[in-house]
Amino acid sequence: MRFLLSPLFVVVAACGAAVASVAPSTTSIAPPATALETIHLSVSLYVVVSDTGPSSVRTPDEVVQIGARMTDIWSQAGIALDITVVGEIEVPSDVIASVASRDGRAFLIAANQGRFEIPDPGALIGFYVPDAGGANGFTSLGLRTFFVSDVSTVHHERVGSHEIGHILGLHHTLDDPDRLMFSGTNGMTLTSDEIAVARYVAQGLLDGVR
Numbered sequence: 001m002r003f004l005l006s007p008l009f010v011v012v013a014a015c016g017a018a019v020a021s022v023a024p025s026t027t028s029i030a031p032p033a034t035a036l037e038t039i040h041l042s043v044s045l046y047v048v049v050s051d052t053g054p055s056s057v058r059t060p061d062e063v064v065q066i067g068a069r070m071t072d073i074w075s076q077a078g079i080a081l082d083i084t085v086v087g088e089i090e091v092p093s094d095v096i097a098s099v100a101s102r103d104g105r106a107f108l109i110a111a112n113q114g115r116f117e118i119p120d121p122g123a124l125i126g127f128y129v130p131d132a133g134g135a136n137g138f139t140s141l142g143l144r145t146f147f148v149s150d151v152s153t154v155h156h157e158r159v160g161s162h163e164i165g166h167i168l169g170l171h172h173t174l175d176d177p178d179r180l181m182f183s184g185t186n187g188m189t190l191t192s193d194e195i196a197v198a199r200y201v202a203q204g205l206l207d208g209v210r
């Protein structure tokens, strides 16, 4: 199990406050105006559980449905998320607690130390957790992993999709709540500039240069 642990990973992008569960969206996403060569990006998703502490209440079937809608959202960039829902992984409760402190680094170090297994990791890795430190989700700069809380102020597929945007080099926008990278809304659109950046970074991930 290898992770890229960048010295910059301590910078955390936390996205929106988590207060309530929101029903999934039925919004359809328009395909890109011009045909883009599809970039396939594998994404592995996990439901984080513990025998001795808080566990995610999600089911793998629910995450399958969330993942399908994430794929729809990213199709506008010509990026095909090839999502595998690996299922539940058992994680020590103190490590789950570190996620509740928005410490993605501690979570991955514990995995690297063999305290729990992350089977079949994709190019991007998402964990569904009981608590993401009060945020809907977060990712840590320089890592390919993201965390999504059980409770969210926005559609659940929007949380993971937004975090993938951060991993693919996109920052928050303050301009338009309809955009995916506006924090704390159900916006799902990407600008042409954002699509260009995300595709560049995604290709770099696949080429192993980032």
Ligand SMILES: [Zn+2]
Residues within 6 Å of the ligand: 013, 014, 015, 016, 162, 166, 172, 183
């Ligand atoms: Zn964000």
